[in-house]
Amino acid sequence: MSVVSRANLLCHPRSWIKPSTGILVALAVSLLCILGTALGAKTAEPAGPLSSGENYRRHCIDCHGVDGRSLTRLGRKSGASNLANPKVMASLSDADIFKTIKFGRIYNGEEKMEGYAQNIPDAEISELIQFVRKFAK
Numbered sequence: 001m002s003v004v005s006r007a008n009l010l011c012h013p014r015s016w017i018k019p020s021t022g023i024l025v026a027l028a029v030s031l032l033c034i035l036g037t038a039l040g041a042k043t044a045e046p047a048g049p050l051s052s053g054e055n056y057r058r059h060c061i062d063c064h065g066v067d068g069r070s071l072t073r074l075g076r077k078s079g080a081s082n083l084a085n086p087k088v089m090a091s092l093s094d095a096d097i098f099k100t101i102k103f104g105r106i107y108n109g110e111e112k113m114e115g116y117a118q119n120i121p122d123a124e125i126s127e128l129i130q131f132v133r134k135f136a137k
Contacts, residue, residue: 052131055124059116060132068135078112089136097129098122 050058063075068083070076082088102125104115120128 049121049124052124052127055120055128056131059119060128063113064132068132079107080113083132084135086136089133094126094129097132098125101125101128 056064063072063078063080064070064083065072065075069085070080070082074080081092100113101120102115102117102122104111105113116125
């Protein structure tokens with residue numbers, strides 16, 4: 001094969017593939033992409049229950065902040081409770097906090113906090129309540 005022919009193959013790699021082979025290659029690549037995406041989604045799921053700290057980092061920190069004071073942009077915008085304020089936390093029962101975490105908070109018809117019923121199991125919500133109560137101590 002001449003240098004020109006090899007250069008032609010490099011510039012036009014499909015020139016050496018038969019049409020039926022090209023279709024099979026395209027199908028194989030597509031199948032690998034689909035399988036790779038499906039497998040990648042499964043490996044991203046947590047293996048077991050999350051700690052209360054990890055749940056807080058994943059679901060609460062954007063609004064309530066690292067220290068629970070809700071001084072973040074999203075916290076101020078949504079009117080998120082200051083979890084570090086002892087008076088605020090004393091006024092809320094565990095049942096109130098549980099309900100808010102599980103079902104969210106709506107004020108004047110506007111969702112201020114999304115509910116996490118689909119993301120956090122009840123047992124982990126109970127642990128999260130104890131975690132956030134520590135901010136007020």
